[in-house]
Every structure is written in C-alpha cells, then in structure tokens.
Amino acid sequence: MPSPPKRSDSSLRSTSSSSSSSPSQTNASTRLTQIRNHTMGSASTDTPPTLFDANVVPQAPEDPLFGLMAAYRKDPFEKKVDLGIGAYRDNNAKPWVLPVVKKADEILRNDPNLNHEYLPIAGLPEFTSAAQKLILGGDSPAIQEGRACSLQTISGTGAVHLGGLFLSKFLPKPTPAIYLSSPTWANHNQIFTNVQLPIKSYPYFSAKTKMLDCDGLLSTLKSAPERSIILLHACAHNPTGVDPTPDQWKQIAEIMRERKLFPFFDCAYQGFASGDLAQDNFSIRYFVEQGFELVIAQSFAKNFGLYGERAGAFHFVAAPGANAQDVAKRVSSQLAILQRSEISNPPAYGARIASLILNDPQLFKEWEHDLRTMSGRIIEMRKSLKAELDRLGTPGTWDHITSQIGMFSFTGISEKQVLAIREKWHVYMTKNGRISMAGLNTGNVHYFAEALDDVVRHVQ
Numbered sequence: 233m234p235s236p237p238k239r240s241d242s243s244l245r246s247t248s249s250s251s252s253s254s255p256s257q258t259n260a261s262t263r264l265t266q267i268r269n270h271t272m273g274s275a276s277t278d279t280p281p282t283l284f285d286a287n288v289v290p291q292a293p294e295d296p297l298f299g300l301m302a303a304y305r306k307d308p309f310e311k312k313v314d315l316g317i318g319a320y321r322d323n324n325a326k327p328w329v330l331p332v333v334k335k336a337d338e339i340l341r342n343d344p345n346l347n348h349e350y351l352p353i354a355g356l357p358e359f360t361s362a363a364q365k366l367i368l369g370g371d372s373p374a375i376q377e378g379r380a381c382s383l384q385t386i387s388g389t390g391a392v393h394l395g396g397l398f399l400s401k402f403l404p405k406p407t408p409a410i411y412l413s414s415p416t417w418a419n420h421n422q423i424f425t426n427v428q429l430p431i432k433s434y435p436y437f438s439a440k441t442k443m444l445d446c447d448g449l450l451s452t453l454k455s456a457p458e459r460s461i462i463l464l465h466a467c468a469h470n471p472t473g474v475d476p477t478p479d480q481w482k483q484i485a486e487i488m489r490e491r492k493l494f495p496f497f498d499c500a501y502q503g504f505a506s507g508d509l510a511q512d513n514f515s516i517r518y519f520v521e522q523g524f525e526l527v528i529a530q531s532f533a534k535n536f537g538l539y540g541e542r543a544g545a546f547h548f549v550a551a552p553g554a555n556a557q558d559v560a561k562r563v564s565s566q567l568a569i570l571q572r573s574e575i576s577n578p579p580a581y582g583a584r585i586a587s588l589i590l591n592d593p594q595l596f597k598e599w600e601h602d603l604r605t606m607s608g609r610i611i612e613m614r615k616s617l618k619a620e621l622d623r624l625g626t627p628g629t630w631d632h633i634t635s636q637i638g639m640f641s642f643t644g645i646s647e648k649q650v651l652a653i654r655e656k657w658h659v660y661m662t663k664n665g666r667i668s669m670a671g672l673n674t675g676n677v678h679y680f681a682e683a684l685d686d687v688v689r690h691v692q
C-alpha cells in the first residue's frame with residue numbers, strides 16, 4: 233500500500249482555535265483602537281480599562297477533544313480516520329440516527345397536542361419514571377419501597393454536575409474527597425473541581441496487563457477515609473474500556489460497605505457495551521440490592537444517539553429503612569431547588585423521544601434491536617482490528633482490543649506514537665492512546681492497522 237503523503241501544516245502540533253487573528257489583522261485593530269482612544273480623549277492608548285486582565289482571567293487552553301475534532305475536520309486528506317470522537321458512527325463513518333428514534337421523532341412531530349411549554353423543574357414525569365426503571369430494573373426494591381427519586385438533567389454531564397453540587401452542599405463538613413479512577417473521563421475532574429469537591433484518585437488501569445488493576449483499586453478503597461465518595465463507571469469505562477467482572481464488583485461493594493464509602497455511579501453507556509441493558513447495569517443493581525445509599529448519573533446520549541438533545545437523569549436511592557421515603561423526599565426537594573437555580577427546567581424534546589420509546593413495549597423492543605446493532609458492529613470491529621494486527625505480526629500483545637468493552641479501547645501506545653500516527657497517517661486519537669472503536673469500519677480498519685503497526689515498529 234502506498235504511504236500516505238507527509239503533511240506539512242502546523243495544526244498537528246497545536247490544535248489551537250482557528251479564531252486567532254493574523255499579525256496584520258492584529259496591527260490594524262491595535263491602530264484602530266489607538267485612533268479611537270485618541271479621538272475620544274482616552275488617557276491611555278494601549279490598556280483599555282477592564283476588570284479582567286490576564287492575571288485575573290488568563291487564556292484557558294482549548295478543550296483537547298473538541299480541538300482534536302476541529303483539526304480532523306480541517307484535514308483535507310481523503311483517507312483520514314477519526315478515532316477521537318465518543319459518538320457512534322455507522323459502517324460508512326456517518327452519524328447514525330437510530331431507526332426507532334426516527335420513528336418516535338415522526339410520532340412526536342405529528343402529534344397535534346405537542347407544544348413548547350416549560351417542563352416541570354424535575355423534568356418530564358413519564359421520562360424520569362421510565363429512566364428510573366431502566367437503570368434500577370423494573371422490579372427494584374428501591375422503586376417498590378418508594379426510596380428512589382429522580383430528576384431530568386442536561387444529559388449525563390448535567391447529572392454528574394447536579395450530583396456533585398448536591399454532595400458538596402449537603403455532605404457534613406469537612407467535605408469528603410471524591411475518588412476518581414485513574415484514568416477517567418477528563419470532564420470528571422473539571423466538574424467536581426467546579427463544585428469544590430476535593431479530588432483524589434484510585435488505581436484502575438494496569439499499563440502492564442492492560443486490564444483492571446484490581447489489587448491497586450481495592451487497597452486504595454481500604455485506606456480511603458470513611459464517607460469518601462467513590463465515582464464508579466457503571467459499565468464501558470471511559471477511557472479504558474475495562475470493566476470489573478461481577479466478582480470484582482462484589483469485592484468492591486464489600487470493601488465500600490466496610491469502609492462506609494459512598495457510591496456515585498456514572499452510567500453513560502447502558503446497553504451500548506454488551507447490547508444487553510440489564511447485563512450492563514449489573515453493578516448498579518447489585519449495589520442497590522446490597523442496601524447502599526447511592527447516587528447515579530444517567531446519560532441517554534449514546535444509547536439513544538441523542539447526543540445534542542441532552543437527555544439524562546440524576547437518581548438518588550436511599551438505603552432501606554423506616555425513614556427511607558422521608559430521606560428521598562427531602563433530597564428530592566433540595567435537588568429541585570438546585571436545579572431551579574441552575575437551569576430552571578430541563579429541555580423537552582430529547583426526553584420526549586426517549587420517553588415515547590421507553591414507555592411503549594413495541595418501540596422498546598425495536599430500541600433493544602438498535603442497541604444490538606451498535607454494540608454488535610463495535611464488537612465486530614474489535615475482532616477485525618485484532619485479526620489485522622495478528623496478520624501483520626505487530627509487536628506486542630493485542631488481546632486487550634477484544635477483551636475491552638464499549639465505545640473505547642486503550643491501545644497502550646505512547647503520546648509520541650499518537651502524534652506520529654496523526655502526522656504520517658492522518659489518524660486522529662486522544663493523546664492518551666484511546667481510540668473510539670465506533671470510528672472504525674470495514675473500509676478503514678485495514679488502513680488503521682497498518683498505521684498502528686508502523687508507529688509501533690518505528691516510533692519509540
């Protein structure tokens with residue numbers, strides 16, 4: 233196969249915003265400011281008055297993932313490959329509107345009673361109750377005993393934020409730390425920092441085995457101070473694609489109970505990992521069954537493909553006991569106050585679509601079929617990539633490609649190799665070596681395997 237052309241544009245090293253001006257534009261605008269100041273009699277020609285000079289508001293770096301997406305869009309190379317974005321793509325590398333979502337959208341748009349009124353503060357009731365059943369299981373004791381409460385949020389990010397805000401405000405002081413897996417979804421750090429929760433981390437990924445560092449994880453939990461918050465990815469861990477087995481979840485739960493640690497589940501991929509909704513939520517359902525008091529952030533971005541519609545939910549589950557309903561009721565009332573002050577009430581359209589599907593047995597079945605289509609294609613791509621690497625005899629072991637699960641795979645390649653694969657092969661992935669399996673298809677998996685093989689062999 234011919235080598236791809238070497239690129240010369242400087243966007244490789246920096247994915248900085250394209251809005252920065254050229255030197256001649258900057259000179260012209262400085263000159264204009266000087267003339268304006270001169271004609272308006274300003275005392276100073278180069279320091280316009282502001283409360284926000286660079287010591288106070290320094291220039292923030294661009295979000296690395298969104299910067300990567302922009303660099304990919306700008307790249308004119310025909311065979312470029314986008315493995316950065318955490319969104320499902322079909323076998324033609326195109327966004328996929330789930331057939332069941334198209335159907336629900338059609339029903340909604342033809343509904344003569346549809347209007348654009350505000351939703352209640354806690355969101356669309358038929359959406360939140362269906363979301364609760366989906367995440368906890370329809371026969372969950374927490375639902376039957378009325379000790380779970382749920383609010384609709386701005387997708388999973390909004391749910392993580394609302395949960396962080398609630399814990400930061402109401403947990404007894406000094407506020408305990410929240411432990412995040414190392415590594416984790418980058419936004420966790422920003423969100424919890426913003427709500428002033430102290431952040432700590434627990435080992436998660438073993439670079440050596442490319443699997444779960446279960447011993448490291450358990451020993452950190454054993455030494456965490458009582459009442460610390462432990463953020464757990466319910467399934468399809470982002471960025472590693474490595475999940476604990478059911479037995480490992482049981483060990484985690486046992487230590488967390490012993491140490492009185494508080495579980496905060498982030499569930500962004502239910503049904504997307506294995507294609508089976510209940511299997512993907514084993515962890516949450518097990519913890520609830522074990523009687524934990526806990527919170528859950530739930531996203532419908534990936535499993536419904538409703539990324540931009542921002543449909544999600546936040547759930548609080550009280551531990552079983554005589555006062556459990558009362559606890560849930562009080563928590564729910566305070567969550568409503570927080571929600572009101574931040575977004576007033578959540579957006580309606582995505583929640584209406586999800587609600588239609590979740591509450592209609594026939595549409596629900598079709599959704600499960602669509603979930604299997606997405607997870608099945610990703611599993612196939614894992615197998616194809618592994619087979620291509622085996623065929624090429626790429627140095628190293630690549631079993632983790634097929635043993636990891638969900639949208640992402642942690643390849644284990646270095647930052648230098650990531651930059652090289654972008655420069656030489658126009659393959660875009662995050663600096664930590666994470667690839668979105670959804671970006672692979674039958675048309676590019678061979679090309680990507682060749683690229684990976686090349687950098688593994690030639691870039692140290």
Ligand SMILES: Cc1ncc(COP(=O)(O)O)c(C=O)c1O
Nearest residue numbers: 318387388389417470500531533
């Ligand atoms: C672990 C994790 N949590 C939460 C989210 C939130 O996603 P969204 O706000 O789009 O629902 C994501 C998205 O990538 C994620 O990977």
